[in-house]
Amino acid sequence: xxxxxxxxxxxxxxxxxxxxxxxxxxxxxxxxxxxxxxxxxxxxxxxxxxxxxxxxxxxxxxxxxxxxxxxxxxxxxxxxxxxxxxxxxxxxxxxxxxxxxxxxxxxxxxxxxxxxxxxxxxxxxxxxxxxxxxxxxxxxxxxxxxxxxxxxxxxxxxxxxxxxxxxxxxxxxxxxxxxxxxxxxxxxxxxxxxxxxxxxxxxxxxxxxxxxxxxxxxxxxxxxxxxxxxxxxxxxxxxxxxxxxxxxxxxxxxxxxxxxxxxxxxxxxxxxxxxxxxxxxxxxxxxxxxxxxxxxxxxxxxxxxxxxxxxxxxxxxxxxxxxxxxxxxxxxxxxxxxxxxxxxxxxxxxxxxxxxxxxxxxxxxxxxxxxxxxxxxxxxxxxxxxxxxxxxxxxxxxxxxxxxxxxxxxxxxxxxxxxxxx
Amino acid sequence: xxxxxxxxxxxxxxxxxxxxxxxxxxxxxxxxxxxxxxxxxxxxxxxxxxxxxxxxxxxxxxxxxxxxxxxxxxxxxxxxxxxxxxxxxxxxxxxxxxxxxxxxxxxxxxxxxxxxxxxxxxxxxxxxxxxxxxxxxxxxxxxxxxxxxxxxxxxxxxxxxxxxxxxxxxxxxxxxxxxxxxxxxxxxxxxxxxxxxxxxxxxxxxxxxxxxxxxxxxxxxxxxxxxxxxxxxxxxxxxxxxxxxxxxxxxxxxxxxxxxxxxxxxxxxxxxxxxxxxxxxxxxxxxxxxxxxxxxxxxxxxxxxxxxxxxxxxxxxxxxxxxxxxxxxxxxxxxxxxxxxxxxxxxxxxxxxxxxxxxxxxxxxxxxxxxxxxxx
Numbered sequence: 001x002x003x004x005x006x007x008x009x010x011x012x013x014x015x016x017x018x019x020x021x022x023x024x025x026x027x028x029x030x031x032x033x034x035x036x037x038x039x040x041x042x043x044x045x046x047x048x049x050x051x052x053x054x055x056x057x058x059x060x061x062x063x064x065x066x067x068x069x070x071x072x073x074x075x076x077x078x079x080x081x082x083x084x085x086x087x088x089x090x091x092x093x094x095x096x097x098x099x100x101x102x103x104x105x106x107x108x109x110x111x112x113x114x115x116x117x118x119x120x121x122x123x124x125x126x127x128x129x130x131x132x133x134x135x136x137x138x139x140x141x142x143x144x145x146x147x148x149x150x151x152x153x154x155x156x157x158x159x160x161x162x163x164x165x166x167x168x169x170x171x172x173x174x175x176x177x178x179x180x181x182x183x184x185x186x187x188x189x190x191x192x193x194x195x196x197x198x199x200x201x202x203x204x205x206x207x208x209x210x211x212x213x214x215x216x217x218x219x220x221x222x223x224x225x226x227x228x229x230x231x232x233x234x235x236x237x238x239x240x241x242x243x244x245x246x247x248x249x250x251x252x253x254x255x256x257x258x259x260x261x262x263x264x265x266x267x268x269x270x271x272x273x274x275x276x277x278x279x280x281x282x283x284x285x286x287x288x289x290x291x292x293x294x295x296x297x298x299x300x301x302x303x304x305x306x307x308x309x310x311x312x313x314x315x316x317x318x319x320x321x322x323x324x325x326x327x328x329x330x331x332x333x334x335x336x337x338x339x340x341x342x343x344x345x346x347x348x349x350x351x352x353x354x355x356x357x358x359x360x361x362x363x364x365x366x367x368x369x370x371x372x373x374x375x376x377x378x379x380x381x382x383x384x385x386x387x388x389x390x391x392x393x394x395x396x397x398x399x400x401x402x403x404x405x406x407x408x409x410x411x412x413x414x415x416x417x418x419x420x421x422x
Numbered sequence: 423x424x425x426x427x428x429x430x431x432x433x434x435x436x437x438x439x440x441x442x443x444x445x446x447x448x449x450x451x452x453x454x455x456x457x458x459x460x461x462x463x464x465x466x467x468x469x470x471x472x473x474x475x476x477x478x479x480x481x482x483x484x485x486x487x488x489x490x491x492x493x494x495x496x497x498x499x500x501x502x503x504x505x506x507x508x509x510x511x512x513x514x515x516x517x518x519x520x521x522x523x524x525x526x527x528x529x530x531x532x533x534x535x536x537x538x539x540x541x542x543x544x545x546x547x548x549x550x551x552x553x554x555x556x557x558x559x560x561x562x563x564x565x566x567x568x569x570x571x572x573x574x575x576x577x578x579x580x581x582x583x584x585x586x587x588x589x590x591x592x593x594x595x596x597x598x599x600x601x602x603x604x605x606x607x608x609x610x611x612x613x614x615x616x617x618x619x620x621x622x623x624x625x626x627x628x629x630x631x632x633x634x635x636x637x638x639x640x641x642x643x644x645x646x647x648x649x650x651x652x653x654x655x656x657x658x659x660x661x662x663x664x665x666x667x668x669x670x671x672x673x674x675x676x677x678x679x680x681x682x683x684x685x686x687x688x689x690x691x692x693x694x695x696x697x698x699x700x701x702x703x704x705x706x707x708x709x710x711x712x713x714x715x716x717x718x719x720x721x722x723x724x725x726x727x728x729x730x731x732x733x734x735x736x737x738x739x740x741x742x743x744x745x746x747x748x749x750x751x752x753x754x755x756x757x758x759x760x761x762x763x764x765x766x767x768x769x770x771x772x773x774x775x776x777x778x779x780x781x782x783x784x785x786x787x788x789x790x791x792x793x794x795x796x797x798x
Contacts (some may be wrong), residue, residue, distance in 0.1 A: 105542060123543070124681075164673060167542075280530045280537070280571040281544050372569055384527075393640075 023333035024325035027247065030254035030325030032312040034243040037087050038236035040305070043080035043317045044180065045229045047220070048313055050177075051077050057223045059199055059215040063263050067197030071180050075294055079375035080317055081229075082301030083313035086309050089269070090260030093235055093242045098170075100160065100228050108167030109180045111217065113208055115185055124352035128167045132168075134213045151216040152206065153224040172287075179218045181291035182356075188284050188371035190363065196220055255402060258327055262306050263395040266349070271388035279381050284367035295311065299384065300353035307346040327398070335401040342394040355380055454723055454787050459644035460632065462708075462722055466651060467628035470704055470714035474518055475624055479617040481511035486610035493603040496593050504606075505583055509690065510575055511613075517698035520658030521705070523650040524627035525620050532570060535573040537578075538684050539665050545572035549581060551606075553598070560689055563611035575613055577685070579704035582606040586687040645787065652788035653721060655705045657773040662695055667768040668682045670751050675761045680752035689750035696744045703737055704783070723786040733782065743767055 021421060051073040058066040069163055081102070088094045109130035116130075124351035127142045131302035133156075134264055137149040142163050148155055153208040159170035198207040200215050235242035239340030246254035308314045312326025332339035359380055369377035431674055485507040492500035515535060518526070525533050552560060559565040562574065566574060582588060582602050589598035631650075634641035641647035669682040670691070681789030683691035704710035724730050747754055747763060754760040783789030 101480055125543070164677075243454060280533050281548070281574075282570045284547065285542065285544065285547070397642075397646075 017149075019290035025331045026251040026255060026330065026412055028325035029256075029312065029330050030251060031244050032322075032326060033258055033309060034236055034246055035255065035322050036197060036308055036312070036314040037084065037242065038082040038233060038240075039314055039316055039322045040080055040087075041233040041236055042231060044077065044084060045226065045233055047073070047077035047080055047317060048229050050421060052222045055218055058197075059219055062200040062202065062215075063126075067180075069202065071292070072371060073174070073294065074176060074180055074196065074318075075297070078289070078294060079301050080297055081173065083305035083308060083314065084300050085269075085302050086259075086261045086265050086305040087242075088261065089255035091242055091263035093245065094232065097228070097232060099199065101172040101225055102174070103161070103166065103169040103172055104174050105167060105285065105290070106174055106178070107165075107167040108183065109293075110162075110168050110170060111128070111175060111178060112182075112214065114183055118185060119183070126163070126167060128159075128162055128165065128168050132351075134210045134217055137213075146152045151220055153212055153227075155219045156217065156220050171221055171228075173225065174291075174384050176218065176221050176225065177289060177291045177294075179214065179221065184284060184293065184367070186284075186367075188282065188367050188374075190368060192367070193236075193291040209306055218252055255327075257310055259395060259398050262309055263392050264331070265302060265306055265397060266388045270299065271385050271392070274302075275299060275381060275388070276385045278366070278370045279385065282370055282372040284370075287366050287370070290367070291305045293360070294364040296356040299366070300350070300357050303349045303353040303384075303388070307350055310342065310346055327402075331398055331401050332401075335397075338394065338397055338401050342391065342398070343416075345391035346396050347381040349384065349391055352380075352384040352387040356384060424520065426476045426612065446476075452741070453644070456635075456644045458723060459648040461636070462651070462719060463628075463634070463644060463647055463792045464629045465708055465718040466479050468625075470708065470719075471518075471521065471628070472515065472621075472624060473616070474701075474710060475621040478511070478514045478518055479614065481793065482610065482613040485511045486607065486614050488671065489603070489607045489610045491605050496595050497770040498593055500592055501583070501589070504716055505688070508579065508583055512690065512694070513686065513697050517635075517701035517710075519703075520654055520661075520698055520701045522654050523656060524631070525623035526624070531616060531620060533571045533603060534567075534574050536576045537574070538779065539571060539669060539682075539702075540577075544570070545577060545581075548572050548579070552599075556598075556601045560574065560627050561601065561608050562725075563615065566608045567606075567615065568614050568631050574609060576613075576790055578611045579613075580685060582609070587657050587716065595773075603718065607754070623748055625675045648720075648786075649788050651705055652786060654787070655702055655720065655776050656783070658698060658702045659771060659778060662698055663768055663771045663775060666695055666698075667764060667771065668690065670755075671761075671764055671768065678755055678761055678764075680750070680755050683751040686751055691749070691751040692747050692754065693749035696741065699737065699741055699744075706733060706737075720782065720786055720788075724782065726781075726785060729777075729781050729785055731772070733777055736770070736777060737753045740767070740774060743770060 002331070008351045051070065054070040054073040059068045072228060080353055082391065084094075085098075085102070088098050093230050096129065107123065107126050107129050108114060110128050111132070112134045113132060114130065120131075121130050129138075131139050131141060133139065133148050134152065135148075138145040139148050146158075147152045156175075159168065162168045163171070178193075180195065182192065182195030182199070186192070188299055196207055198211075200211050200218075201207065202211065226357070232242075234240050237243065246257055248254075274288050284290060287293075288298050289295045311329065313323040315321050328343065331342065356366060356369065359365065359377070362376060367375065369381050443798070460484075476482055485504070486505050488690050490501075490505045505609060508697065519532065519536065522532060534669060540546070550570075552573060560569065560573065570682075572578065582592070583606060588598070588602055592602055593599070631647045632648040635642040636642060666684050670678060670686075672678045672682070680686050680691070685691055685694050700710070704714065704719065705720050706721055707716055708714050708721065709716045721730055721733075743765070747767070756764070779789070
C-alpha cells in the first residue's frame, strides 16, 4: 500500500533538482532496455542457427573442415548471448529459463566419455556423474532405468539437472561446447580440449565409439538451444511477457530489474563466481568456457552487456545499432557526477575484459592467466575483478539517484503483529 | 513487506542466483544525521574489532607453535593439543568471519583463511592431487601462500588434523605423515601471516570509513560506509541459513547430508554458527566480549524499543536452541528428530533475517545493494 511511484519519483527528483539536463521518461528508458534485450536474443538465435547449420553439415559430412566450422560457429554464437546475461538477474522470466541454455559448471561425464584419471568415476553428490549417455542406450540413475536408445531433444531435456543435481547439464551452450572440444586436459598449461573430428566420423574412422549417437546428441542439443532462444526472443518482442513486465505499472519493476541485473552480474556472478573464484583456486575447472578456452571472450561480452544496458546502446551482429533513452540519461539528469563516474567505471571494466582477450589472442588463455605463480597473468584477471567490484559501488548509488529508495514497504509482522514474534 | 517484493526474498533463500536489491529498501523513516552513522563506524571499527583481530592473530600463532612442536615429535598427545588449538583459533575466526568488509575480504583474504563452501568439490580434488605428488613447495608457508585458497586456511588444516584417515600417518611419522605434518605446519604459519596482515591493515580501513564524506573517494557519506556494517549483519544471517544450514539440509530429509556442512570433519558445524552469531550481535549491539559498549552498534540508530527488544529476544532464542544441540551436524542428524530440529533452527534464523531485512534496515535507513550470494 505504500509503494512509491518510481516513475513519478524519478521524474520528480529531476524536475525539482537544478539540473541542466531533462530527464527522459522512465518508460522510454525501459523501452530501450526491452529493445536491446530483444535484439540481443534475436542475434543469439541468428548465430545459433548458423551453428545449427554447421552442426548439420558436420554430421552429414564429417571432416576436419566441417568440424572446425562448427567450432567457429559456436564461438561466434557466444558473443551476442553473453551480452544478454545482464538481463538474467532482475528478470525472473530470464533467470528461470537461462539454466537450459547456459548452465555451468557441468559434470560432463553425464554426456560422453571422459578421462577418468582426472575426472574420476563417481561422485558422492551426483549419481549421474559418469552416466555417459552417448555410450549407453539404457541408463540406470538412482535406481531408475531410462531408455536412452534414441537421443533427441526430449531425452536430453529430461536428463537436464536430473536428480536435482545442477551440474547435470545436458543442454545448452556448454553441453555443445563439450561435444565440440572435449575435456581440456592441459590444466593451466596452454591448450584447450583435444577432441578430434573423427569422434563424428562414419564407419571405421569413428574414434572413441558411438559417433552416430554423439552426432545425434550434438544435433539435439543445438536444435533445442535454437528453440529455447527463439522462445526468449518472443518474450521480449511486442506483446511478450518479459517486455510487458518491465514496462508495466509505474516503472518500478523495470528500473529495479535494470539495476539489479547490472549489479548482480557485476558483483556476485561475473566478478565473484566466474572470475575471482578461479583466481583464488588457480584451477582450470573454474573457468566458464573451460572446454574451448573461450572464457576471456565470455567475460568481456558480459562486461560489455552491462555497459550496453546503462548506455542504452547495443551494436548488433550485423553492425546495426539499437539505441534510445538510457539509464545513463536518467542518472545524469539527477546526478551528473555519478553518471560520469559510472560511465568511466564501466569503460574500465570493459577495458579490463579486453585486456584478457588480448592476452588470450596472444596465446595466454584464461586458465593460464589464473595459474599459480603467474603473477603477471593473475594481475590482469585481478584488475578485471577489481573493476567489476568498483563499478558495483557506483551502481548501488543509482538507487538513490533515480529515487528507487523512495519505495516504501509495509512493516513486517514482527512489529505490526508483536504476537508473531518468536 | 509489500507483496510486490516478497518474491525477491523467496528467491534469495531458495536459489543462489538470488536477486538482492531493494528488498531491504527502508520503511519510510526520518533522515538520520550522518554524524550518527559516523559514531557507529568509529565505535565498531576502532574500538570493537581491533582486539578481536589481535586475539585471532594470537590464536593462530599458538596453533603454529603447537604444530611445530607436534611435527618435531609426533604423538597422540601432541595431536590432541594441535586439535585443541585449532578449535580455539576457529572459535575466534567464526566470530570475525561475518564482518565481511575492507581488509577481511580484500584480495580474497577471507577465502584464504577459510575456503568454504566448496560447491564444486575443488578442495577434495586438489587435496587428492596434492597427496599424490607431495610437492615440497606446499610445506613452505611462503610458497603455500601463492597456492589455491582451497589448499590454504582452516579447512585444509582441518583435513590434515581431523580426518581419521590421516591420524595414524600423522602420529607414526610415515612418509605421508611427515608431509602432512609439514604441510599442516605451513598452513598454520601462513595463517599467522594472513592474520597479521589483517590486523595491520584494519586501522587504515577504519580510518577511511570514519572519515567518510565528500572528500573520500570510497565513502561519500558515513551512511554509505555504514551500509557495509548493515550488509555484513544481513548477509551473515543469510549465509547461516542458506549455506551453513541449507546445504546439509538439502531438499528434504532423505537428501540431508552432514558432510555438506561447514567444519563437519572436526564435528563443529553448529558450534561455528554459535560463534557467528556472537560476531553478528556485536555489529548490532556494539559490545563484543570485553570490547566496546552495549547499544553503540547499529542499535544506536534504532528508535523503536519494540524492535530492539525483538531483535535481542530472537537472537537469544537462536542461541538457546543451539545450546541444546550437539556441535556436530552428523550427531544431530543421527537423532530421530534431528532433521526437524535443524529445520526449526533454520526457521529461527530466517525470522531473525526477516527482522533485519525489513525492520532494522528500515529503521536505520540502511539496506539494499548487492551481495556475494548473487552468483551461482
